[in-house]
Amino acid sequence: MTTETIDSFHRGQFHVIQPLGQGHRSGMDAMLLASLVASDKPCRVADLGAGAGAAGMAVASRLANAQVLLVERSPLMADFARKSVALPENARFGTRISVLEADVSLTGRARVAAGLADDAFDHVIMNPPFNDASDRKTPDALKAEAHAMTDGLFDTWIRTAGAIMKPGGQLSLIARPESIADIISACGRRFGGIEITSLHPRTGENAVRILVTAIKQSRARLALRAPLIMHEDDTHKFAAVVDDLNNGRAAYRRRR
Amino acid sequence: MTTETIDSFHRGQFHVIQPLGQGHRSGMDAMLLASLVASDKPCRVADLGAGAGAAGMAVASRLANAQVLLVERSPLMADFARKSVALPENARFGTRISVLEADVSLTGRARVAAGLADDAFDHVIMNPPFNDASDRKTPDALKAEAHAMTDGLFDTWIRTAGAIMKPGGQLSLIARPESIADIISACGRRFGGIEITSLHPRTGENAVRILVTAIKQSRARLALRAPLIMHEDDTHKFAAVVDDLNNGRAAYRRRR
Numbered sequence: 001m002t003t004e005t006i007d008s009f010h011r012g013q014f015h016v017i018q019p020l021g022q023g024h025r026s027g028m029d030a031m032l033l034a035s036l037v038a039s040d041k042p043c044r045v046a047d048l049g050a051g052a053g054a055a056g057m058a059v060a061s062r063l064a065n066a067q068v069l070l071v072e073r074s075p076l077m078a079d080f081a082r083k084s085v086a087l088p089e090n091a092r093f094g095t096r097i098s099v100l101e102a103d104v105s106l107t108g109r110a111r112v113a114a115g116l117a118d119d120a121f122d123h124v125i126m127n128p129p130f131n132d133a134s135d136r137k138t139p140d141a142l143k144a145e146a147h148a149m150t151d152g153l154f155d156t157w158i159r160t161a162g163a164i165m166k167p168g169g170q171l172s173l174i175a176r177p178e179s180i181a182d183i184i185s186a187c188g189r190r191f192g193g194i195e196i197t198s199l200h201p202r203t204g205e206n207a208v209r210i211l212v213t214a215i216k217q218s219r220a221r222l223a224l225r226a227p228l229i230m231h232e233d234d235t236h237k238f239a240a241v242v243d244d245l246n247n248g249r250a251a252y253r254r255r256r
Numbered sequence: 257m258t259t260e261t262i263d264s265f266h267r268g269q270f271h272v273i274q275p276l277g278q279g280h281r282s283g284m285d286a287m288l289l290a291s292l293v294a295s296d297k298p299c300r301v302a303d304l305g306a307g308a309g310a311a312g313m314a315v316a317s318r319l320a321n322a323q324v325l326l327v328e329r330s331p332l333m334a335d336f337a338r339k340s341v342a343l344p345e346n347a348r349f350g351t352r353i354s355v356l357e358a359d360v361s362l363t364g365r366a367r368v369a370a371g372l373a374d375d376a377f378d379h380v381i382m383n384p385p386f387n388d389a390s391d392r393k394t395p396d397a398l399k400a401e402a403h404a405m406t407d408g409l410f411d412t413w414i415r416t417a418g419a420i421m422k423p424g425g426q427l428s429l430i431a432r433p434e435s436i437a438d439i440i441s442a443c444g445r446r447f448g449g450i451e452i453t454s455l456h457p458r459t460g461e462n463a464v465r466i467l468v469t470a471i472k473q474s475r476a477r478l479a480l481r482a483p484l485i486m487h488e489d490d491t492h493k494f495a496a497v498v499d500d501l502n503n504g505r506a507a508y509r510r511r512r
Contacts, residue, residue, distance in 0.1 A: 177480040184437035198454075198480045206511070207480035224433040224454045224463035227483050255462070 004080070006087075009054060010248035014061045015089045017080050018052045024077075024129075026054030029174050029209065031246045032199070033127050034058030036172035036213055037066070038251035043122035046071055046164060048104045048157060053081035053097070055125055060093040062248045066123075067096050071116065073103045105156045107163075116164050124161040125172045128153055154179060154186040162190035162216060170254075171214045177207045184222065192218030195254055197225040203232070213254055225255065260336070262343075265310060266504035270317045271345045273336050274308045280333075280385075282310030285430050285465065287502045288455070289383050290314030292428035292469055293322070294507035299378035302327055302420060304360045304413060309337035309353070311381055316349040318504045322379075323352050327372065329359045361412045363419075372420050380417040381428045384409055410435060410442040418446035418472060426510075427470045433463045440478065448474030451510055453481040459488070469510055481511065 003020040009031060018025050033055045037045060042065040047056030050070035060068045070085075072078040078101040084090065085097045102114040104126075112118065154175075161171050171191055175183060177198065187194055191214035198207035207227065232239040244250040259276040265287060274281050289311045293301060298321040303312030306326035316324045326341075328334040334357040340346065341353045358370040360382075368374065410431075417427050427447055431439060433454065443450055447470035454463035463483065488495040500506040 178478040180478070180480070181437045181440035185441065198483075200482055204482045206482070210480070222434040222436070224436070224466070226456055226460045226462070227454075 007054075009058060010061060013248055014057050014093070015087050016052050016054045016057060016084045017087070018054075018084075019076070019080060024051050026051055026127075028246055029127055030055035031058055031248070032209070032211060032252075033125055033172060033174045034062070034248070035245040035250065035252045036211060037063065037123050037125060037170070038253045039063065039066070039122065041065060043067070044120060045069070045123040045125065046116075046121045046161075048124060048126040048161065049073070049128055050081055050099075051077050051127075053084050053099070055127060056097060057084065057090065057093070058248055059123075059125070060096050061090075062251070064093075068098075069121075070097060070099045071102055071104060072099070073101070075101060104160050106160070111160065111163065116160070118163055119166050121165050121169060123170050123172065124165050126157055126161065127174050128157050154182045158183070158186040158190065165216050167217045169216045171212075171216070173212050175210055175212065177210055180210055183210075183212055187214050191216055193220035193254075193256065194222040195225055196222070197252070198227045199230065200227055201230050203229055211252065220256065223255065263310075265314060266317055269504055270313050270349070271343050272308050272310045272313060272340045273343065274310075274340075275332070275336060280307050282307055282383075284502055285383055286311035287314055287504070288465070288467060288508075289381055289428060289430045290318070290504070291501040291506065291508045292467060293319065293379050293381060293426070294509045295319065295322070295378065297321060299323070300376060301325070301379040301381065302372075302377045302417075304380060304382040304417065305329070305384055306337055306355075307333050307383075309340050309355070311383060312353060313340065313346065313349070314504055315379075315381070316352050317346075318507070320349075324354075325377075326353060326355045327358055327360060328355065329357070331357060360416050362416070367416065367419065372416070374419055375422050377421050378425050379428065380421050380425065382413055382417065383430050384413050410438045414439070414442040414446065421472050423473045425472045427468075427472070429468050431466055431468065433466055436466055439466075439468055443470050447472055449476035449510075449512065450478040451481055451512075452478070453508070454483045455486065456483055457486050459485055467508065476512065479511065 005020050007016050037059045045059050045066050045068045047070050050056050050072045053070045056068040056070045059066050070081045081099045085094050100115045106114050193215040195213050197211045199209040200207050230242050261276050263272050293315045301322050301324045303326050306312050306328045309326045312324040312326045315322050326337045337355045341350050356371045362370050449471040451469050453467045455465040456463050486498050
């Protein structure tokens with residue numbers, strides 16, 4: 001038996017069906033990731049490793065001209081994504097989303113044959129499995145798969161992102177701070193203009209996440225942007241800017 | 257003819273003789289670098305690529321138990337370092353500083369023969385030549401040498417730092433944000449517990465420098481610390497914490 005929940009995002013603007021107690025459960029990470037896509041024009045967006053689809057759905061919900069492809073390897077999670085998209089509550093944008101059951105790590109003809117064509121997307125977003133082996137607290141196999149950090153994972157995922165993205169397209173991802181060098185290295189010569197924003201729970205505290213965007217074939221330099229502070233005072237309330245990003249009221253735009 | 261200046265640091269606590277119009281001139285970068293050394297116990301400190309010696313002298317001036325070796329390849333700059341150390345104004349700590357004319361990129365026996373023994377230092381600090389080729393604005397050859405970023409520079413310098421440092425010793429450096437991945441990659445398995453702090457001119461602006469410390473043979477994870485903001489308001493005054501670091505009134509301690 002699989003127990004599931006229906007979770008509300010963007011203050012009720014859309015809903016996602018997720019398995020309870022197994023698989024990765026989407027939350028604020030997915031919403032912040034989605035906030036990195038800022039295009040008002042018609043655009044094609046791929047969400048790699050989409051899980052139940054929260055990040056990709058957040059993009060489609062906020063951007064009326066976005067066509068979103070949710071790419072997920074796990075048949076179970078892809079099913080949840082399809083069910084989520086089909087919810088009546090999501091009818092406003094559901095027709096602009098499709099689900100592709102495919103492995104992000106495929107390459108060359110196998111990738112194209114699986115449905116991921118070259119130079120097809122304006123935006124690729126990803127929230128890759130980023131817990132490393134030393135931090136695995138979850139015996140559950142599906143969750144372990146979603147959270148398992150393996151050597152070269154960023155390289156593999158970012159290589160696929162580079163292949164399926166149009167020149168000038170934008171890569172967006174959210175990750176742990178300790179992955180920063182792997183990510184920059186994986187961007188290599190495929191991407192430039194890397195912009196990194198660290199996310200800190202409170203003033204004076206270490207970062208818990210980094211938000212990264214980069215442009216395919218750009219030669220611009222890396223920038224470390226001003227950090228985002230989740231709680232600006234001693235309360236549990238989010239800072240206004242973070243709350244807006246989390247609830248789909250604003251995009252976190254690149255500086256250039 | 258070489259024109260020189262005598263510059264006051266730490267609000268007159270020590271002075272450095274520097275060439276005017278040629279060579280790298282030390283300033284705030286060197287003071288922030290020096291602030292990363294926080295030991296009150298007797299310790300040996302190597303300043304790699306010391307130039308006229310500002311960073312190493314700032315450490316010796318602030319820490320009464322530090323013995324500092326200034327390592328500089330350029331005979332001209334090493335001369336300035338020796339002259340600076342010998343200034344009567346620096347007599348308070350001058351006997352705790354020595355100057356070694358040697359190339360940081362030497363390896364193995366050649367390095368040891370040049371005066372840089374294995375496992376000898378508690379702290380190694382460096383402000384490596386970090387302007388990259390696309391940003392070179394200075395025709396002057398000596399300055400170009402001090403600012404010339406070459407592929408693998410961080411790897412070479414950090415390898416030397418790892419070799420001459422005691423196990424558990426601390427590496428400290430200041431660099432540009434775009435070097436972050438090269439630095440982390442160069443730390444590799446030699447160093448762990450990397451702590452990175454970005455330095456931003458004002459709230460909301462991109463970082464202009466990163467301060468990095470790491471511990472030899474540590475396995476601890478990388479941390480992105482809360483950033484330092486140089487100017488907290490619209491004035492030209494430094495924020496109190498930055499002013500204290502710049503003027504030798506405080507150390508910027510590691511969090512662990």
